[in-house]
Amino acid sequence: MRRSVTVRVIQHRPVLGDLQANLADHRARVRAAAEEGVDLVVFPELSLTGYALGDLVDAVALDPGHARWPEVLALSEDVDVALGYVERGADGYLYNAGAYLHRGELLHSHRKTYLPTYGPFDEQRFFTPGRTIEAFDAPWGRAALVVCEEAWHPAITHGAVAQGAEVLLTISNAPGRGPQEGDWASQRGWRGILASYARLYAVWVVYANRVGYEEGFVFGGGSAVIAPDGRELLVGDPLEPDELTAALDPAELRRARIANPAHGIERHQMLIEALARAAAPEARAVAAGEREKAQP
């Protein structure tokens, strides 16, 4: 990290399908954050649109030609902004995307690669999956956007950190499940996973989840800021809108990486070779339980 960055997580309750209302909410929160000396405001996944869009995805999709796109970019005139939106790609397909905005420009956009389509989720019916995970240079250090389900695929985090990410901006729309002992069991599980990433990779994890109710989902809040040694510094309410503000200090990252240098000696080539073997047709057949077919 080049310098300390003061981050504010916005645990909000967007209005489903209403870009105008959500843009107004983003503007108000960004303005307040700028006045209070915050450097970066992080909103949850699909923060401009809400989650349970169904066939509304097309109606709320944004591209550089959209009448409201300049308003989105303008959010970041005084403070950096990470947010979630529906991207209409130049290819005409719709993506669940995260954006990092800096001084009125789109610095980085990430298309969610793993779209949960199981249990109560139906994302791949409405979105096209992204194909890449890339770390990027923010003004204060190297970061990666991780969108919800991607946190449940450790390879995404591994790939981002291998490209130098020091801060994981994890944005989600996780519904609460298991209301037990003062919190959602599901959100306890989420933070457990994120704290493990923070500790294993010695990275800052900024986690922005939403609250509110849409179409049978009660979103579980529990946003968090997790230090590079795995400590939960701040945790949001399980149901109500909340804001978490914390300074991410490069010194903490330095100390954590000295204490736990494990990721620094990662052998990427070894992993590439293992993955190449796993991806070979015969290995895939074996993994799928078709050992006999795979034998010549």
Add this chain to the structure above:
Amino acid sequence: MTTAAGIDKVPRLDADLVVRALAIALSQTLDDAGRSGFVMGLSGGVDSALAAAIALRAAGPGAVHAFHLPAGTAITDSAEIAREMADHLGIDLKTIPVGPLVDGAPLATSEARGRGNFTSRIRMALLYDRAAALDALVLGTSNKSEIALGYTTLWGDMAADCWPLGDLYKTQVLDVARSIGLPAAVVERTPSAELWDGQTDEGELGFSYSQADLVLYAYLEGRRRPEEIAGSGIDADVVERVLDRVQRNAFKRRLPWIPKLTTRTVGHDFLHPRAWRGPA
């Protein structure tokens, strides 16, 4: 919380978190629908009592309109308990006897079940009438046990705009109701739809809710096979009868089907949220 043979018990939920979450859901549902309150049946039982308490939290006392809809001729303490409950919560309660309406209807059968189903539908018809007059939504009070077992009347007690208790087993409803301090008279009552004199849920089902919930939880959340559940020490006959009801009443848990004939069909690939705002 695992029994000797490895079937998990129905978990204890955090009552405060449950009530807060469901109040948020109800409050958002009102906003989405643009309505000003809830209409509901207040029977004197625990389901409607808990639903009323949550609706009150979501919408405020002036916005919950409760109706007691007695059908039977036997003297029960339901009316008194419904009144105690309404006073406890500070909500409005009116009584509309449905017995005369059912008695006056040219029904095809005088058999108890047919008459009971008609009674259940008359109750909901009255609630929808009141909801239109009061600019309100109809609050359903079905719980997860009833819905899973299909121990319900299609378009009767199931007819509602939302089911806030639909993911709580009956034993969890009882536990949450007790935890938030609802009157003992409500929590300790014998469950009954009171569609005919002497009817009780557990008498009619032939097993208790605590037995049923153990089986349902193992089957639904635990994804256990029926033989595993029966092998865990639960009466095999109860396991069979519970799961038979779940299977037999699958149709009650779905909206009527539409055979797909065109390229875009309601329910198949014309899918919008209930709260459809902004551009089309």
